Amino acid sequence: MSRSLRVADYIAQRCAEAGARHVFLVTGGGAMHLNDAFGRHPQLTPVCFHHEQAAAMAAEAHYRTARRLAVLNVTTGPGGVNALNGVYGAYVDSIAMLVVSGQVKRETYLRNFPQPLRQLGDQEVDIVSMARPVCKYATTLQDPQAVRQVMDRALFLATSGRPGPVWIDVPVDVQSTQIDPEQLPGWNEDDRQALLDDPGLCPNTRAWLAQPPRRQFAAELETLTAALAAARRPVLMAGTGVRLAGMQEAFIALCDKLGVPVVTGWNAHDSLTDDHPAYAGRPGTVGDRAGNFAVQNADLLIVLGCRLNIRQVSYNWRSFAASARKFMVDIDAAELDKPTLSIEHKIHADLADFIPAWLARLEAYAPPAAHTDYLRWCRERVARYPVVDATQRTSDRPLNPYHFIELLFAGLDRNAVVVTGNGSACVMGFQAARLQAGQRLFTNSGDASMGYDLPAAIGACIARDRQPVICLAGDGSLMMNLQELQTLVGYRLPVKVIVLNNAGYHSIRQTQAAYFQDNMFGIGPDDGVSLPDFVALAGALGIPARRVDSADSWQAAETSALLAGPGPALIEVVVDPAQAFSPKLASRKLPDGSMSTPALDDMSPFLERAELAANRLDG
Structure with a gap:
């Protein structure tokens, strides 16, 4: 005989089955049944905060640290609005999160009525319309019988493909409705068309579903491996996608196999230790000189799981690795086509598939002498241009x-x-x-x-x-x-x-x-x-x-x-407030008010022009 339970209890149970163990929340009347269900579930531990923004940021960092789905539970009105900043951060940084918010009763839910009111229910806000641009999926659960289908889709989307937050808004009267779980219609992951028809998808998610990453890329691997063999100054760049794909160990094996200079993108510096023999720096607008010299002198740049944002390539993006033939592997096809990049070889793939396949292709590979020479040159720049030098290691107060x-x-x-x-x-x-x-x-x-x-x-x-x-x-x-x-x-x-x-x-x-x-x-x-x-x-x-x-x-x-x-x-x-960021890329303000940005290897404080020229390799 099936057992009846509240919609709120069903949601809590599905969260636990998906591997969640903590619910980050600020309690509220509009989410009272959700609060109660999360608090009662034996496998879920509530963690209470004083502000919903903080709760969202905590849930985001929880996934980064443990790669385990975290749940954010907020109430209607200000609860959801307060959480948006933290949820937005999870979206742009590809962090999985399930947001479950309370909403007013359906009988006072403004979207159910034609009048152009600003508000109908108590503390009501159309949070789904606000959240959808910063979530992979956002929907209001108005039909209690649709809860299984909505949870199926939300949990699938949160961690599939490029991870990100999903948001389910639940009216308080729906939260308390009794349902029979065995009678609920569900959604099958193979039915992609039904998912594409769901209005809760954001445009980026819809594009991913319509064009999923390729699982077979033998031709691309042949082209890449041939380009690697022909290159004299290849560089490998790692982004946060390496760790998000669970490929950290495989990536280190790839670095060991290739024997080329390796640089780490912004927020991915823990992908490679400083003492690794392939480590060549941290490029970017506030990176280091060595990393930028490595990239700007490259004749081949291979980018794995780094979206090459403005902080990475600068506002002078046309000069980014200008002499390099560029291969970029990313799970999000839109990142490969954005207007601030010019990528010759775009590989739409999940690194969880791509890195093992490339390692297998490289089984008999040995790096040519030219690669060893360039790695040695890059390592010399790491030693010659440290971020911290003797002028900063003083006993002065305040501390540098x-x-x-x-x-x-x-x-x-x-x-x-x-x-x-x-x-x-x-x-x-x-x-x-x-x-x-x-x-x-x-x-x-x-x-x-x-x-x-x-x-x-x-x-x-x-x-x-x-x-x-x-x-x-x-x-x-x-x-x-x-x-x-x-x-x-x-x-x-x-x-x-x-x-x-x-x-x-x-x-x-x-x-x-x-x-x-x-x-x-x-x-x-x-x-x-x-x-x-x-x-x-x-x-x-x-x-x-x-x-x-x-x-x-x-x-x-x-x-x-x-x-x-x-x-x-x-x-x-x-610390000493007189110490500026150093080195950094410094733009100049022109007489007409526009800004001019130098190439990434020309960082402030500026080197003597002869020294800069000596670090720019010819041909």
């Missing part, structure tokens, strides 16, 4: 931020996870970190929102079964989700919050100094953006805290004890 990043990573365990916010924490952190095997370093790249650091570190910590996580946050960024310090306290999570105190919004300070020097404001305590005493604030919440401003105070026993202790801790690191 690049020197601090060097000290931080030198003392981390081999399995450390470091989550950063946007701004100085990720730019300087990504440039200067020396990464070891097993370590993770990430932020949200596409959204690049301030305030990501703390909630994402919480999500990563939960994904690691409460193992310690380093949260590297700028003082301005931390303020955006400061309330989640109390979440650390409430759950006693061993997140070690390291606050870079550089007196406010350092990225914007540099922009204003470069282009609006006579009108600098909204960047720090002297011009409108006040900041608290973070150590005192942490103390008020019961978080052990300490302030350091030198290498000696960072390396002191008291600091080490805070980092090693149980539960949360906060260390405020006072």
